[in-house]
Amino acid sequence: MIKITGVTKIYPTGTPALRHLNLHIGAGEFVSIVGQSGTGKTTLVKMLIAEERPNKGTIEIGGWDISNIDPNDVPYLRRQIGVVFQDFKLLPKRTVYENIAFALEVAGEQRHRIHQVVPQVLEIVNLAHKADSYPFQLSGGEQQRTAIARSLVHRPKIIVADEPTGNLDSINAAEIVDILKKINEFGTTIILVTHNREIVNHLRRRVITLHGGEIVNDENEGKYKL
Ligand SMILES: Nc1ncnc2c1ncn2[C@@H]1O[C@H](COP(=O)(O)OP(=O)(O)O)[C@@H](O)[C@H]1O
Numbered sequence: 131m132i133k134i135t136g137v138t139k140i141y142p143t144g145t146p147a148l149r150h151l152n153l154h155i156g157a158g159e160f161v162s163i164v165g166q167s168g169t170g171k172t173t174l175v176k177m178l179i180a181e182e183r184p185n186k187g188t189i190e191i192g193g194w195d196i197s198n199i200d201p202n203d204v205p206y207l208r209r210q211i212g213v214v215f216q217d218f219k220l221l222p223k224r225t226v227y228e229n230i231a232f233a234l235e236v237a238g239e240q241r242h243r244i245h246q247v248v249p250q251v252l253e254i255v256n257l258a259h260k261a262d263s264y265p266f267q268l269s270g271g272e273q274q275r276t277a278i279a280r281s282l283v284h285r286p287k288i289i290v291a292d293e294p295t296g297n298l299d300s301i302n303a304a305e306i307v308d309i310l311k312k313i314n315e316f317g318t319t320i321i322l323v324t325h326n327r328e329i330v331n332h333l334r335r336r337v338i339t340l341h342g343g344e345i346v347n348d349e350n351e352g353k354y355k356l
């Protein structure tokens with residue numbers, strides 16, 4: 131599903147962020163990527179959504195080499211990979227429902243389709259009762275669940291979550307991880323990026339450790355064999 135081969139990223143400032151990275155992630159896996167701050171985790175996420183390009187190496191998603199993707203094809207890629215960020219990135223003047231609907235509107239979806247999909251994804255994150263609330267009326271956990279619902283609207287094959295629990299207390303963090311597990315059970319590949327190893331310790335799934343832009347450990351305690 132995801133095949134990263136010999137990827138090196140050096141930012142224009144000269145900072146090396148990833149060094150000759152090789153990584154395979156299979157369809158349906160739940161993979162956590164852990165590592166201290168500044169080890170290249172977000173850079174890896176940006177590679178996967180084509181927000182940054184590698185200096186060397188290739189990134190294949192479902193057999194499609196996106197390392198030199200045409201900018202016109204990026205929106206198509208972004209429908210296949212849902213992204214969740216630490217800071218939620220919700221529109222403050224729109225309700226939960228409208229925030230999610232907006233992601234479909236910009237993609238040109240028809241009104242009846244939007245009315246169908248938004249309640250479905252709200253149900254998945256247990257937020258149907260908050261559809262008419264504004265972000266400021268929600269807890270941090272609820273805001274992140276809204277962002278996760280929004281990431282699901284195009285039924286992506288992959289969800290990448292970059293520090294999704296970074297602004298949450300441990301109870302809300304556990305709830306977010308549970309929702310990601312539930313989405314994974316539907317068959318979606320999940321990549322959970324965090325500097326907090328405690329979050330992933332109890333998951334009993336594959337954990338990749340990055341250090342200095344390199345993979346220093348790749349442990350697989352789940353059902354998937356390496
Ligand atoms: N846009 C950028 N320009 C220059 N250097 C960057 C940029 N983004 C990240 N870096 C550097 O690349 C390295 C990896 O950063 P990042 O991928 O954000 O790490 P992490 O997400 O693990 O904290 C760090 O040294 C960081 O300072």
Ligand SMILES: [Mg+2]
Pocket residue numbers: 171172173292293
């Ligand atoms: Mg980061």
